[in-house]
Amino acid sequence: MSDETNAGEAVDGLVSRLSVIDQQPLDQRALAFAQLHDELRAALDSSSSAAGSTPR
Template sequence: MQPEPSSADTTTVDATSDEEAAAELAARLRSIESLPLDQRATAFGAVHDELRTALEGVGTGEADVSSGGR
């Protein structure tokens, strides 16, 4: 679970954080697209794993999804 922002207006903080995260992801994806194909595949795989982990709420040490436990 993520710590609560210290600002009194968390809606603005969350929206800004989401917008910044989306902008950073877009820039990262554009950067990856300029790589050679083999490096691009590896980099997109890393982004996929990071996004999956964030969306599933899996923290380090909580679960090993890669072991096929599902």
């Protein structure tokens, strides 16, 4: 698979998860968004580390 295909699948998965979160009761959304935020941050951190780049 190409990086473009992987990125497209990742976006589709993210959109799906956001839709599920949006359908949850309001009191559960904050926790779900926080968990998703942590996962996205970890993914960005690991991709930056793997690429050898430093944050700007």
